[in-house]
Amino acid sequence: MHERMMDRSTRPAEEDMVNRIGQPMAEEWVSLRRFLAGTYHIDPAFDAGGKRYGWNLKYRVGGRPLCEMYPEQGSFTVLVILGKNELRQAIDRIDTFGPLVRQAVEESHGFPDGCWMYIRVSDPLRGHQDVGDIEELLLIKRKPPRSKVPARERSRHAAAGADHDQRNGSRTSAATSSGCSPFSTRVSACCISGPRIASTSLEGIGWADSRIASMVSSSSSTVEGRVGR
Numbered sequence: 001m002h003e004r005m006m007d008r009s010t011r012p013a014e015e016d017m018v019n020r021i022g023q024p025m026a027e028e029w030v031s032l033r034r035f036l037a038g039t040y041h042i043d044p045a046f047d048a049g050g051k052r053y054g055w056n057l058k059y060r061v062g063g064r065p066l067c068e069m070y071p072e073q074g075s076f077t078v079l080v081i082l083g084k085n086e087l088r089q090a091i092d093r094i095d096t097f098g099p100l101v102r103q104a105v106e107e108s109h110g111f112p113d114g115c116w117m118y119i120r121v122s123d124p125l126r127g128h129q130d131v132g133d134i135e136e137l138l139l140i141k142r143k144p145p146r147s148k149v150p151a152r153e154r155s156r157h158a159a160a161g162a163d164h165d166q167r168n169g170s171r172t173s174a175a176t177s178s179g180c181s182p183f184s185t186r187v188s189a190c191c192i193s194g195p196r197i198a199s200t201s202l203e204g205i206g207w208a209d210s211r212i213a214s215m216v217s218s219s220s221s222t223v224e225g226r227v228g229r
Contacts, residue, residue: 004049004073017029020071020073025075025124032078033069035135035138036059036066039139040059044059054070066141067079067138077120078134079116080117080137081115081141082137082141094106098129100130100133105117117137
């Protein structure tokens with residue numbers, strides 16, 4: 001259990017990593033990779049990890065390390081390193097974390113280059129929450145980059161918004177003049193809080209992870225087939 005990929009002679013493919021983790025934890029692996037790709041717009045680097053740690057994915061932002069992900073048999077481990085100020089922020093919100101990340105924060109040991117936390121995600125019942133807590137730690141460590149929209153695009157969107165407001169104003173005036181209330185339509189809204197979406201859908205993963213999504217889906221079908229037999 002929790003055996004890592006130690007063969008340094010051959011770099012594993014993404015499919016190999018997903019298969020090593022297996023279901024249901026492979027979905028949480030993909031979920032975290034989706035978060036990293038969508039939030040920080042970065043690709044990971046494959047690293048052999050030496051004799052002790054095994055193959056892993058290293059994520060860096062602006063030349064600085066963000067986290068490392070280690071695939072394991074039935075689980076995966078995430079390394080998050082927080083500086084003193086970042087650790088203080090995590091401690092301030094310790095009550096918002098689940099048991100796994102709370103324990104990692106409380107028991108983290110300080111080193112000159114920060115506090116190292118190896119967090120193993122292995123519980124199918126708490127995996128979704130554990131990954132969400134890890135995402136919170138990453139947001140503490142590094143804020144997402146601001147989206148850069150070209151000036152031409154900003155002008156185009158501003159013009160489209162003004163045109164939309166003008167059309168809506170005309171419709172409201174027409175409805176009022178006809179004796180109808182422009183607010184007679186009931187509108188319902190749904191809000192999603194937090195940096196993660198609770199859905200386990202693997203659609204829209206983007207870039208290279210689209211292949212991982214198909215791998216996980218294929219793995220799910222295999223598991224279901226075995227259960228059926």
